[in-house]
């Protein structure tokens with residue numbers, strides 16, 4: 001099958017990894033993600049991944065409870081490393097090689113990230129899981145994935161969420177919300193839509209990295225996006 005994209009950056013939120021449990025890492029959800037990812041690598045797609053850490057810790061919520069913001073963000077970055085290790089383990093258990101590259105050196109938990117290492121890994125059929133966000137506090141993994149996607153020369157950033165695209169309002173709260181098939185970066189910013197944070201959206205715009213927001217929690221959807229099926233919302 002012809003694939004629409006050759007090299008992708010897949011962003012997974014930490015929160016989605018909780019599955020039905022409400023906390024931590026749900027191994028069923030993790031296994032479903034791993035299977036969907038291995039399937040597209042098997043078709044020759046080069047895959048880089050950035051995972052969030054919101055299922056374990058968020059710096060901003062920590063600060064609200066009295067944690068120092070920088071330390072809280074560092075805890076959040078470590079949370080993304082935990083999730084990345086979990087995903088690499090799930091991928092390897094089904095025979096899909098994966099390499100964890102960390103923004104901050106913590107060898108031997110992972111190798112230190114460089115874009116050359118990530119590109120070597122994906123060109124060799126491994127999944128490159130780029131952990132630790134940007135390595136800096138006051139950023140998010142959305143910005144980390146915009147940055148890594150641009151660095152590795154991805155054709156697109158695929159933002160896998162539990163919602164099936166970008167809506168005029170939060171569809172989980174507002175039943176009148178309408179979904180966009182396509183929307184420009186400028187309109188996302190002007191309408192203040194919570195697709196990604198402003199920094200991440202601006203980076204994608206400046207560097208021409210399109211984003212596809214889609215529901216990753218339905219098995220088979222990642223393949224549909226790769227095949228060019230019009231599910232989700234394209235931000236361009």
Ligand code: UDP
Pocket residue numbers: 012013014015051052053054055057058059060072073074075076077079080132133134135136137138139140141142144
């Ligand atoms: N974080 C950070 N710098 C980064 C990326 C992440 O400080 O470059 C921290 C931040 O505290 C954030 C947490 O890691 O709240 C988890 O990441 P994020 O909230 O993006 O995860 P998600 O919401 O996607 O699960």
